[in-house]
Amino acid sequence: MSKQSDYLLASEARSINSAPFDGISHELCSRRKDVIMMSADLSKYTQLDSVKRDFPDQHLEVGMAEQNLLSVAAGVSKAGFVPVATTFACYATRRAYDQMLVCMGTSPLTNVVIGFTPGIANPARIHHQAAEDLGMVRAIPNATVIDPMDATEFGQALNAAVDLPGLVYMRGHRGNTPCLLNTGHYQFELGKTYQLRGGRGIGIIATGHATQWALEACDILEQENIDHSLLHVPTIKPVNEAEIADYCFAHEQVVTIENHQIVTGLGSLVAEIVSNIGRGPRITRLGVPNTWAPGGTLPYIREQLELDAIQLAKRIKEVSGE
Amino acid sequence: MSSAIESGSNQKRIRELKLLAAKIRRNVLDICMQRGGYAGQGVALADIAACLYFDELREDDNNWFHDRFVLSNGHDAIMCYGAFAEHGAYTMDALRTYNADGTVVDQSPIEGQLGFEITAGSLGQGPSQSAGIAYGERLKGSDKRVYCLFSDGELQEGNVWEAAMFAGHQKLSNLVYIIDNNDLGATGSTATTLSVEPVPEKFESFGFAARRINGNSIEEILAAFEEAKSIRDKPYVMICDTRLFVGIDCLQKTLPMAHYVAKAQADWQAGLAEIEATIEALSQ
Structure with missing residues (x-):
């Protein structure tokens, strides 16, 4: 090695974070008051509970409507905020790909989308899985695409994403997620x-x-x-x-x-x-x-x-x- | 101010807006006769454009607009160009490059082009983006009002109704939807393709205040904008009944259902002669 x-x-004693996004989103919203965490009726399943409870003005729910999630988010960015649109990867990409490409992909403003349970990390086959999301978003000119490996990198990448121009698509982690990287050394x-x-x-x-x-x-x-x-x-x-x-x-x-x-x-x-x-x-x-x-x-x-x-x-x- | 003076002032304002609308119609023909374009929509929307750009949208300190206008159906940019020529944001020389290879005057503009807030053209995405803007402006405590123009054909897109549900739920009273209800989609009559009526009742059920108006009546457009500002707890939708080429009879007779007009398709000179005569009459 x-x-x-x-x-x-x-080191060998790797810790497990049972709700990584709950802490990551809460820390980000407490530090950055221009960030709006958005969800399409899946905040419970993407673990957005603490922001919803402690920073209600920084949580925006659009209901079970992913095309609306991304296009409303693009509007929120045009009012001077940094939207972080969260849903499952399959819906963020497949269901709302045109909104992602047109409303967010052609904008210079920061628009962050987090796709949870990507790839095969969802128990419901085909419709809830998303084994093509990286390729779809990679095809959008000037987009940023990040696939973090653990809870540590997920948090660091999101902190970077909210300062990047244009569309940023990230894959998310939920549930028991290992912290594999050395938090003291990895950046x-x-x-x-x-x-x-x-x-x-x-x-x-x-x-x-x-x-x-x-x-x-x-x-x-x-x-x-x-x-x-x-x-x-x-x-x-x-x-x-x-x-x-x-x-x-x-x-x-x-x-x-x-x-x-x-x-x-x-x-x-x-x-x-x-x-x-x-x-x-x-x-x-x-x-x-x-x-x-x-x-x-x-x-x-x-x-x-x-x-x-x-x-x-x-x-x-x-x-x-x- | 006495009511007589007030009434006189209002009549002057209406006369000026009618003249501006006629000039916008002329500009639309001038632009589209170069290489073709969405002339019928531009002409039909001239009254809305005059009221919006020259009366309703408040100015900021930089000779631009304090309030925000979101064009959803990209091809109706021709309406904006006709108005921008009068406003001064674009010169007619620049606008005559509309539809030319390499032009910056896009037939369906991309976000960032002067005067355009969003990439318009993938239909049905303006209502939700404008709702997002209205939500954000309200959250900031800003007094900016947000206007979004889209067409009856767009009402066939599901995203429009997702947006309407959101705007109604959020009670976005700083949001005004302007629907160009011209009974025309890409291939023909909206009523035949897939009926969108009754439009006001649909929006009312989503939590909007709605009013159907004659989209070519300056008086009715101004009254609807005034009514929108008086409503405190709901978004507002004005369903503007229009028909292609309203205001230029000779072209309306020959091209009543022309979604797009090719250069060789129209008698542009006859149309220009008619609208020039209208401008002259209104200038008296």
Whole structure:
């Protein structure tokens, strides 16, 4: 393990935050009175309770209407506030994509959207899952797309997001969320990539929830003495092409892991960067394949899609040839 | 002030607005005859534009508008251009590049273009954005009023009703919706495609104060704007019945249902001659 990983990751005693957004949103609203937390009848399920209770003027409910959520939010920004529109990722993107692109994407004003239970992190299959959100928003010119890996990064990224121009789409975490990063040393910077494990064997690139999965697989690889490294890429757009290219060209084999379809998301992004240069390493993309993910508990869904720690480690080993 | 003087002053104001509306109609034809455009809507909305830009919206200290106007249906930007030529925000030389490749005078403007608050054109998104602006202005304690123009065809978009439910629930009395009720969608009569009536009753059930008016009567438009300001606990909607090319008879006869008018489609010179005669008569 490299020094950098020791430095960035928390010690063995990792804490769990049972309601990360409750604290993150409360802290932000107490500090920034221009921020308006908005919800579409899901504040209870995105854990926005404390803001609603303590700062009622900074909470705006639009009802079960996501197109309205994003377009009203765009109006709120035009009155001088910073809206943070919260709902599930599937509704924020699929249901209200045109409002996101037109009302927020063409505006220079800060419009933050947080998509909770992204990818397969929702037990209700297909309609509540969102395995295509990163690709959809990545296609909007000048948008910012962030997929934080844990509660620590979620809070830091949101604090950065409210000062960025234009549309910022973030994936959110709810419920028991680990604090994996060292809160004393880690600092989120837009566009920066973070090497969490150092090694010269196979290169692993992950983002968001999938960085948690990658770390679990890395623990198995380490026990089996498989040389590897792990690069965490929280900013999907604007992407740091140079850091990703440097990392990829330092490895003969690269595996990408994402809580997303293997098309249009992180894997595609890495492949685009490498192919632009040419003669790069082979990229193996792991994530949701061209199928509907099953419903159920996250461990079950991951197992079915061969994304649980044991199967991920096995698939990485197969790619590495060890 | 005696009522006779007041009445005289009001008549002068109405006469001036009628003249401005006629000039806006002329500007719309001048702009659209270059390469085509949404001439019928621009002409039909001239009375609303005159009342809005030259009477209702209050000025700020920078020769701009204190109150906020949100255009939802982008193609009705032609109405704004006709008025901006009189206001001075754009020159007629600039406006004559409307619909030209590379122009900054967009047929359907993008947020940030002078005079336009939102990217208008994906229909049904102005009502909710203007409701968001009205909510934010009220939250700030500002006295700014927010006006949003959209069309009866847009009423077929679900987002409009999500916005109406929100505005009614929030009792946004600083918000005024202006509906261009011209019975025309992209392919023909709204009544035939998918009826949107009864429009006032629908909005009333969403918590609005509503009034149906003749959208080409300066008197009725001014009265509706006054009524809107008197209502303290509800948003207001004025359903403005209009028809394409109202005010230029020769074009209304030949192009009664032309959603878009190509350059070769209209007898622009006949239309210009008619509206110039109207301007001359109103200038007496």
